[in-house]
Amino acid sequence: MKSYLPTKFIIERDREQCISCQVCINQCTCQAHYFDSQDNEVYARPEKCVSCHRCVVFCPTGALRVRRNTSEYRDNYNWRPEIVDDITKQAESGGVLLTGMGNDKPYKIYWDHLLLNASQVTNPSIDPLREPMELATYLGQKPDSVQVGPDNTLAKNLPPQLKLDVPVMFSAMSYGAVSLNVQHSLARAAAESGTYWNTGEGGLHHSLYDYAESTIVQVASGRFGVFADYLNAGAAVEIKIGQGAKPGIGGHLPGEKVSADVSLTRMIPEGTDAISPAPHHDIYSIEDLAQLIWALKEATNYTRPISVKIAAVHNASAIASGMVRAGADIVVIDGLRGSTGAAPKVIRDSVGIPIELALASVDSRLRQEGIRNRASLVIAGGIRNSSDVAKAIALGADAVYIGTAALVALGCHVCQQCHTGKCSWGICTTDPGYTRRINPEIGARRLNNLLRGWSLEIKDMLGGLGVNALESLRGNRLHLRGVSLTDSELEILGVRMAGR
Amino acid sequence: MKDLARVNNPYNEGKVIDACSIFGVMDTSGKRFDGSKITTAIGNMHLRGNGLGGGLAAYGIYPEYEDCYAFHIMFLSSKGRQETEAFLKDHFYVVYAEEIPVRQLPEIINPPVVWRYFLRVGAEKSSEENETDFVVDKVMTINTRLSDSYVFSSGKNMGVFKGVGYPETISRYFRLEEYEGYLWTAHGRFPTNTHAWWGGAHPFSILDWTVVHNGEISSYGINSRYLEQFGYNCTMQTDTEVIAYGVDLLVRRHGLPVETAARVFAPPFWDDIERSPGGRKELFMALRQVYSSMMLNGPFTIIIAHEGEMIGLTDRVRLRPLIVGVRGSELYLSSEEASIRLICPDLEASWIPMGGEPIIARLGEKPVVKKKSVCPGGVMKSA
Numbered sequence: 001m002k003s004y005l006p007t008k009f010i011i012e013r014d015r016e017q018c019i020s021c022q023v024c025i026n027q028c029t030c031q032a033h034y035f036d037s038q039d040n041e042v043y044a045r046p047e048k049c050v051s052c053h054r055c056v057v058f059c060p061t062g063a064l065r066v067r068r069n070t071s072e073y074r075d076n077y078n079w080r081p082e083i084v085d086d087i088t089k090q091a092e093s094g095g096v097l098l099t100g101m102g103n104d105k106p107y108k109i110y111w112d113h114l115l116l117n118a119s120q121v122t123n124p125s126i127d128p129l130r131e132p133m134e135l136a137t138y139l140g141q142k143p144d145s146v147q148v149g150p151d152n153t154l155a156k157n158l159p160p161q162l163k164l165d166v167p168v169m170f171s172a173m174s175y176g177a178v179s180l181n182v183q184h185s186l187a188r189a190a191a192e193s194g195t196y197w198n199t200g201e202g203g204l205h206h207s208l209y210d211y212a213e214s215t216i217v218q219v220a221s222g223r224f225g226v227f228a229d230y231l232n233a234g235a236a237v238e239i240k241i242g243q244g245a246k247p248g249i250g251g252h253l254p255g256e257k258v259s260a261d262v263s264l265t266r267m268i269p270e271g272t273d274a275i276s277p278a279p280h281h282d283i284y285s286i287e288d289l290a291q292l293i294w295a296l297k298e299a300t301n302y303t304r305p306i307s308v309k310i311a312a313v314h315n316a317s318a319i320a321s322g323m324v325r326a327g328a329d330i331v332v333i334d335g336l337r338g339s340t341g342a343a344p345k346v347i348r349d350s351v352g353i354p355i356e357l358a359l360a361s362v363d364s365r366l367r368q369e370g371i372r373n374r375a376s377l378v379i380a381g382g383i384r385n386s387s388d389v390a391k392a393i394a395l396g397a398d399a400v401y402i403g404t405a406a407l408v409a410l411g412c413h414v415c416q417q418c419h420t421g422k423c424s425w426g427i428c429t430t431d432p433g434y435t436r437r438i439n440p441e442i443g444a445r446r447l448n449n450l451l452r453g454w455s456l457e458i459k460d461m462l463g464g465l466g467v468n469a470l471e472s473l474r475g476n477r478l479h480l481r482g483v484s485l486t487d488s489e490l491e492i493l494g495v496r497m498a499g500r
Numbered sequence: 501m502k503d504l505a506r507v508n509n510p511y512n513e514g515k516v517i518d519a520c521s522i523f524g525v526m527d528t529s530g531k532r533f534d535g536s537k538i539t540t541a542i543g544n545m546h547l548r549g550n551g552l553g554g555g556l557a558a559y560g561i562y563p564e565y566e567d568c569y570a571f572h573i574m575f576l577s578s579k580g581r582q583e584t585e586a587f588l589k590d591h592f593y594v595v596y597a598e599e600i601p602v603r604q605l606p607e608i609i610n611p612p613v614v615w616r617y618f619l620r621v622g623a624e625k626s627s628e629e630n631e632t633d634f635v636v637d638k639v640m641t642i643n644t645r646l647s648d649s650y651v652f653s654s655g656k657n658m659g660v661f662k663g664v665g666y667p668e669t670i671s672r673y674f675r676l677e678e679y680e681g682y683l684w685t686a687h688g689r690f691p692t693n694t695h696a697w698w699g700g701a702h703p704f705s706i707l708d709w710t711v712v713h714n715g716e717i718s719s720y721g722i723n724s725r726y727l728e729q730f731g732y733n734c735t736m737q738t739d740t741e742v743i744a745y746g747v748d749l750l751v752r753r754h755g756l757p758v759e760t761a762a763r764v765f766a767p768p769f770w771d772d773i774e775r776s777p778g779g780r781k782e783l784f785m786a787l788r789q790v791y792s793s794m795m796l797n798g799p800f801t802i803i804i805a806h807e808g809e810m811i812g813l814t815d816r817v818r819l820r821p822l823i824v825g826v827r828g829s830e831l832y833l834s835s836e837e838a839s840i841r842l843i844c845p846d847l848e849a850s851w852i853p854m855g856g857e858p859i860i861a862r863l864g865e866k867p868v869v870k871k872k873s874v875c876p877g878g879v880m881k882s883a
Binding site for chain 2: 124138153158367467469472473475478
């Protein structure tokens with residue numbers, strides 16, 4: 001069938017600068033460049049281009065530009081190009097449209113409508129270059145009070161805690177969805193920066209057990225790679241109920257990606273599809289979740305905090321309250337912008353709620369019920385920079401997970417082709433030809449640099465607020481003001497309008 | 501419900517900001533002395549206030565009623581007084597009541613009426629709850645539900661005297677030279693908004709705990725949200741209220757020793773905790789992990805007092821001044837050293853304590869002169 005889809009991008013090649021070295025051909029995983037031996041020239045197949053910029057970055061003479069195709073549809077607010085293209089694709093394929101990354105639609109990004117405070121006159125700002133500035137964060141259940149013995153020593157130890165030197169962890173990205181080299185980069189950076197990476201639902205490859213102390217192991221509905229040693233290997237266990245990119249549905253790893261190594265780690269036959277059920281079939285209600293939480297606590301002998309991750313959905317605050325009462329030590333909420341290796345486009349773009357609103361209402365609800373100390377609150381989904389982190393913490397988060405931002409640090413250019421398995425940056429693929437493109441040593445260095453830069457920026461913001469420890473910003477919504485927000489939005493966020 | 505925030509905070513700021521002078525003096529032998537000494541001392545720091553709030557707390561002033569809760573209550577109308585007196589009679593035995601005698605002064609304009617009530621809690625009235633919880637609950641009710649009434653203090657054998665004016669004027673107004681106590685604290689206020697209200701002055705008090713405070717708590721937003729979980733309504737939207745409730749929660753309800761509570765308000769840095777010897781590391785770690793939302797961050801010096809004990813504390817990087825002076829059984833705490841030397845020229849020792857280090861004076865324990873000082877030898881050399 002002839003495809004009626006228009007070409008999305010145009011590849012411009014500066015003939016004066018092109019030396020026909022064919023680097024673009026080798027780098028492109030979509031065959032958008034080819035060499036014509038008769039002409040002794042490199043040409044483009046623009047219809048194949050996804051604008052990942054791999055060729056642009058690697059062209060040794062800077063001869064390449066990728067532009068949006070200038071041939072425009074007639075303007076129509078209702079029948080926008082994306083909508084026309086989607087209908088065309090479905091008419092040609094008859095299937096569910098798949099996509100990668102997070103929701104790319106223009107829903108309001110509340111981070112961009114929140115502003116932080118700073119000290120002037122009545123209190124001094126603190127200079128992080130000259131004064132100590134503390135970011136250390138402990139995740140896990142905290143008792144209502146500290147019990148002190150007669151000799152003024154601690155009478156009762158606290159439940160297990162995760163110590164974070166920086167309040168940013170790496171989101172769950174499973175082996176299979178991302179390559180082993182990506183996981184090695186994340187694990188190494190987490191260990192070196194004093195934070196945690198998350199295995200995702202694909203088990204823990206034997207080569208990563210060295211980083212177990214910096215690892216959060218995940219248990220999802222497919223139970224891939226879950227066994228006693230795995231549960232006890234990590235610093236914490238996370239039950240994945242849902243994911244912001246695709247609330248209500250499970251993970252899907254196509255059989256082509258299930259190589260021998262993936263098969264070994266996931267404990268499934270080579271070449272079979274790894275399809276996680278939409279729900280956990282042992283969790284049809286909150287009391288079932290409690291059973292799994294306590295089963296995992298038993299399995300790890302009460303030495304590990306148990307985390308539960310859900311997607312931010314309409315009644316997230318009521319669900320979170322139930323999760324805390326069911327025994328979760330860490331509650332993770334993954335928002336509308338949360339990313340994925342593959343999800344139905346319609347789900348990614350239409351299901352869930354913005355993380356800022358979910359976070360604010362969950363934090364408020366847990367406080368109203370007097371159980372906020374019983375679990376730490378971690379958010380995920382679309383955190384882009386250190387100010388997003390600071391604002392999330394001011395709204396009430398204990399820490400954040402980053403996924404896309406970490407992958408961008410590794411080279412990702414957010415071309416949203418994760419589901420194709422042809423990631424030219426070697427991130428979201430298991431093709432051995434492409435995965436070599438990530439060098440774990442360099443990858444870890446890039447991730448460490450990112451975390452270091454964010455830490456320095458967060459310290460600057462804290463110092464400006466006149467505090468020298470992150471816990472004094474945590475949940476301190478008085479240090480936030482809203483701009484261009486409605487009364488309802490301000491009320492849910494628990495933030496005053498700027499000027500008030 | 502009465503909206504105290506609207507009285508205390510007419511512009512509806514996130515919280516009320518002010519700065520101040522503070523002074524505290526205690527004779528740990530229990531010897532009582534009159535209020536003229538501290539009035540001289542706080543008066544010497546006149547320029548640190550702006551006349552929009554001053555107050556003093558005194559301990560040991562009502563020995564004849566030492567078993568009774570001494571309620572100092574301010575009334576803005578006689579209707580408010582009738583309502584509150586009926587409420588008190590419903591819940592307590594009123595042993596004695598009188599209007600607090602005052603001296604009319606031209607500087608004191610349009611003062612409210614302040615009464616004191618000596619109250620006992622009947623066994624049957626507090627049967628469902630612990631007696632102190634009962635009293636706290638009644639104070640909260642008067643402050644938030646009854647009209648035109650506000651409780652200055654509610655502890656035994658102590659009282660708070662405060663109002664709009666310089667602290668030395670307030671002291672003369674309430675004739676504090678006629679009272680004798682073993683522990684006095686005082687406060688002169690410099691609020692940054694012009695509105696002044698008698699209830700908004702320091703000291704703040706709940707039961708026999710009083711707090712005077714100089715500084716701004718930048719962590720106020722989370723401190724107040726944390727306290728709300730335990731049923732404290734921060735109706736006044738001031739930093740000091742948060743400290744008073746924090747002390748009540750940690751010491752009275754959670755049973756922490758005062759020194760330990762001080763480590764919650766001004767915790768050691770994580771690096772220092774890591775290096776702490778013995779069981780202190782585990783204790784300090786647990787305190788910071790559990791009470792992270794109760795850490796007071798931003799510049800502050802506070803003097804907390806209750807029966808038989810006075811505690812001075814600064815934030816952990818010492819962004820507000822505190823000077824300690826010792827002579828025999830007397831311990832002095834002040835924003836400025838000159839004020840101490842004015843009333844006690846023959847000090848044995850004076851020093852600036854380290855940031856976050858609690859200075860504690862306790863009845864029956866001779867004050868300890870600390871070796872460690874930010875500025876060895878003190879700021880002013882003895883003659």
